[in-house]
Amino acid sequence: xxxxxxxxxxxRLAVAAKARADAAQxxxxxxxxxxxxxxxxxxxxxxxxxxxxRGYSRRTREQQxxxxxxxxxxxxxxxxxxxxxxxxxxVLVGMLLATPVVATALFGRSSR
Numbered sequence: 001x002x003x004x005x006x007x008x009x010x011x012r013l014a015v016a017a018k019a020r021a022d023a024a025q026x027x028x029x030x031x032x033x034x035x036x037x038x039x040x041x042x043x044x045x046x047x048x049x050x051x052x053x054r055g056y057s058r059r060t061r062e063q064q065x066x067x068x069x070x071x072x073x074x075x076x077x078x079x080x081x082x083x084x085x086x087x088x089x090x091v092l093v094g095m096l097l098a099t100p101v102v103a104t105a106l107f108g109r110s111s112r
Contacts (some may be wrong), residue, residue, distance in 0.1 A: 003046075004087055059103070059107060063103075067099065067103055069071065071096070071099060074091075074095055075092060075095070078091045078092060
């Protein structure tokens with residue numbers, strides 16, 4: 001009986017040792033993959049120039065929502081009033097190109 005128990009214990013220990021070795025191998029592979037990924041990202045960051053970022057929005061949220069609502073309203077009106085695709089597209093493109101100019105004229109430049 002004790003030989004059988006010893007054999008089963010040895011099998012359990014062997015299976016546990018294999019599981020620990022597999023887990024350690026996966027951990028090493030995960031760490032190596034993370035290091036490769038970080039090195040790749042660092043290389044890309046060195047190549048791509050970084051632009052300075054503003055910590056604030058040029059327009060307030062209310063101003064942005066108001067501009068978007070006006071753009072959508074004009075778009076819907078153009079869509080409903082004109083049947084010609086060329087007129088629709090021309091007015092919409094013109095509106096999108098004129099939006100920054102109109103926003104600057106209405107709201108002024110940011111003073112923040």
